[in-house]
Amino acid sequence: MKKNEGQKVSEHFLYPLFFPRNIVVVGASPNPNMGVSLYLNTYKNYGYGIERKPEIYPVNPKYEGKKIFGLWKCYKDLKSIPEPIDYVISCINAKYVSDLLRECIEVDARFLIIYTSGFSEVGKRGMSYTNEIKEILEESNYESTRVVGPNCFGAINSQIDLNFNQFAEIHPGSFSLFSQSGGFANRTVEISKKRGLGLNFGISVGNMIDLDMNDFLDFFSLDLKTNVIGLYLETVKNKSVGRKFYKKLKSISEIKPIVVLKGGKTKIGARSAVSHTGAIAGQARIYEAVFKNNAISVNSSIEFYDIAYLLTLLFPDKLLKSRKTCLIVPGGGNTVEMSDILSNISLEFIELSEKTQRKLSNLLYDVNTGFENPIDVGAYGILPEMLLNTTKIIIKEEQEIDNIIIVIQLTRILGLALGYDKFAGTFARSLGRISRKTKKNLFLIPMLDQYNPKTIAENKKLKSILNKYRIPNFPTIDRLAKSLEYYLNFYKL
């Protein structure tokens, strides 16, 4: 694996976009139900900028001098703002945006995020607005204000709690996202907490009138806190951008893994992409050729988040060593089914040594159990200490095996009156300690009843502790298998 050298991320021209000293919201309104208020509400409700708090400046001549949400004085225009501007958000009608851009350039604002939609994605009139903005940018020689959007939400940075999703806090971490879709970026914030996918930076760029994926790939590749990069991409502007993109993927994927979800691969998907971000999505085959060996290209958002989650837990110092795996499962039917699923992605299940099998059969009485590998722990699966001891035996006895997948029946363990009320915490921590002492990779599948509030709560606790110990856990074996398949193929294991 290569390391990045040279330029520091703090010297990159995009740095002030993610660490702005101030944020100007143009079109601000005291009405909390206006679209624009999603920014102000979010900036108000979350601990935004705990360490390094950007100033918030609402702008709207209608409310000049008044306080918005009782917090921020409203300004008439950009010129009246008392400091150099980093970050302007446009929440005004599309027809006024080119005027705003001129104003930005006049005061030398660094970035204009055009939240406003109604540009090239809606036809002729929108296209003329788009062209006007392009002309202004060209006139300015791209030396002053740079544009993100239109039709997007802008920047996310968990380090300073910069977020535009009013429904969810960010779960900080090492994943950085480039997304053409604002909705997708919003979902990523929501998922980040639920899935344990820690987010570092995020950017939603919409129609990409100016800044595109190449700029952000650059930035993410320099950033030392970013271990894994994700792209949700609908379109590539033109061939020259495409060629650059290919080169960047190629060089960055040698440093850190990139996961791509390409929207609009099918005819109908592409038709939707046109009305969404206003550009015609290219041919699927070309993209596949571009991604091959340079990125992990997935087919759905579930797959996208799953593999990104897996990579953030494993990269860079817990990478898998081989396909050699031991599976520990309660119940014959489960064992057979899961063995089939995992064999289909070419995991290797070496038969355990006689010594190991003997040790296992001393631990687990041998009726309705199986010890060859997969290990069917049968009804002992409801006894957490048996699962932990089984795991320990494999770690101790089986040098060749690199991966251990443990399946527990969470619902059943909690459903039985055997005193496992604090099961999740105790079990997860014990497994965490085991994991720290071994070079093998552990994985966990907690089979659970999704509608039982008790098991849901315990599972949440279990996941959160396992994630801290960097033990990947997946709701179902199918989803673990799919992620491992992408992983193993990408790393050519």
Place this chain on the structure above:
Amino acid sequence: MKKNEGQKVSEHFLYPLFFPRNIVVVGASPNPNMGVSLYLNTYKNYGYGIERKPEIYPVNPKYEGKKIFGLWKCYKDLKSIPEPIDYVISCINAKYVSDLLRECIEVDARFLIIYTSGFSEVGKRGMSYTNEIKEILEESNYESTRVVGPNCFGAINSQIDLNFNQFAEIHPGSFSLFSQSGGFANRTVEISKKRGLGLNFGISVGNMIDLDMNDFLDFFSLDLKTNVIGLYLETVKNKSVGRKFYKKLKSISEIKPIVVLKGGKTKIGARSAVSHTGAIAGQARIYEAVFKNNAISVNSSIEFYDIAYLLTLLFPDKLLKSRKTCLIVPGGGNTVEMSDILSNISLEFIELSEKTQRKLSNLLYDVNTGFENPIDVGAYGILPEMLLNTTKIIIKEEQEIDNIIIVIQLTRILGLALGYDKFAGTFARSLGRISRKTKKNLFLIPMLDQYNPKTIAENKKLKSILNKYRIPNFPTIDRLAKSLEYYLNFYKL
């Protein structure tokens, strides 16, 4: 579609297995933690046999004359039981089972379910027990007691609340299950409630020393309450059973759909199947040839339950008419991704007529929305009435379209302070009413936060009402797509 003729299910020799007049549990114990007690606990706790209550007779010479669980007098042996016996469950050590079978034959008990494990699945000693049982059966010319198992749980019948899963009640319905694995049958009971997969009969058969899938396929095909048949199969005993099986699949699949999950298709899966149900699983290719055109053969239990659920809602009078579909989604990124996923299974998205698009743009202002098909309702997706009205416009205007897939953002709808506290009930019922008046098939995907107790509870309500209206709903678009793919291919649409 053919109809069954001739024999009544109540005349079939298996009828007393599913509608027993009495159940004898041999090896009964007053200790609630013994394996045997799972039967007695279940029979005690559920409304077992509400209409036609079978007598329960515990048998164990140790406790003769005592009451077990304060409910049932314990008997010494089968001979002392005061009525003709239908159903005997063996919970005794494998070495005594052949004696029990002899006793069964002596008193002419109809069925012996061998819950006991430790037969052919555990090697030589177990194999000799197996052979002994086979010899006794052959001597009796299979004219008296018939055997289910060993290494299984036996019969499930939701009509009389006959169940062996102490953790879950059965959700009654039209799906009947044949399972080699007892664990799989147990999970099916749990899933039946959670997933809305209504269960009629279920049988878990283990090693199939006597009765096998062909017997139960016969029975299920005759049963008028069974609309969909599911098989979890690890192995086929021999070629003659296999040939019969092929013929049965062929003829029954013309009457009602059959879903198969074949466990042990891979080498490692097959190795697990040996220690599980004691037989060597056959080659994957042979099975695929057997299932082709005669069953829907799936690759995981999630797929199994999903397609079974879909079929029980649609079969026989709501079958899909074509691949012509309209998708209604909030948000551009969602629309593009879901379009891709659904296009990949060859759903057809005809572009909507100009008239329809005009009507839609009158309803939903045209910024950040798309009306060609898929329909991106954008931010209007948080307004349930907009989703319902969009659906109504499609139903009214678009004769050619047969399927409408509606995606809602449940978490977001409930998260906003717009007064949708009773959203789930109101929305589901409105959609149900719309569905009743149209010949089109409706589907719903409720995007939700799996860890938010409020949305979980609302989703449960939503699902339960939609299921009553027979509107299939899936937690994610991927899972709907997979099920539809199996469906469309099987029905050659």
